[in-house]
């Protein structure tokens with residue numbers, strides 16, 4: 001029998017960076033070993049959520065802003081992808097487990113919890129004289145990404161709540177400050 005009946009939900013790329021949009025790393029990559037070790041040392045069960053962007057757009061996708069993903073179909077896919085995890089969450093809760101939290105991806109148009117990238121993007125890339133203007137509309141909005149908005153709706157519909165925290169690999173110290181209280 002489990003001594004510790006605690007489980008955490010991680011957005012997919014917290015532990016699988018290979019699913020992310022390919023980009024040129026400007027900051028040195030952070031190290032998530034401390035976080036994962038803390039989960040293992042505290043016997044926290046780890047559930048990795050699916051990656052909607054990889055599922056819908058594959059590994060060769062461009063980076064997007066939230067507005068581009070904000071379609072009825074993408075929201076429907078996010079809800080459908082989360083459905084089996086909702087069933088797992090209900091089963092854990094029915095068996096006296098605690099869901100200690102969900103870790104999202106700061107700034108993601110899909111998995112951001114408190115910040116998401118927003119902008120008036122769209123249209124043709126090649127031969128577009130206004131491309132720079134379009135790209136320059138990007139900003140970090142204090143909103144959730146599409147998957148997280150749908151997860152919040154689903155949790156609310158099912159009267160389930162647990163802490164949500166954003167993961168930022170480039171500021172591991174700040175992330176660990178947020179993560180430690182929910183783990184211990």
Ligand code: SF4
Nearest residue numbers: 012013051053108111
């Ligand atoms: S932030 Fe979400 S959608 Fe984007 S790569 Fe990570 S898991 Fe996939």
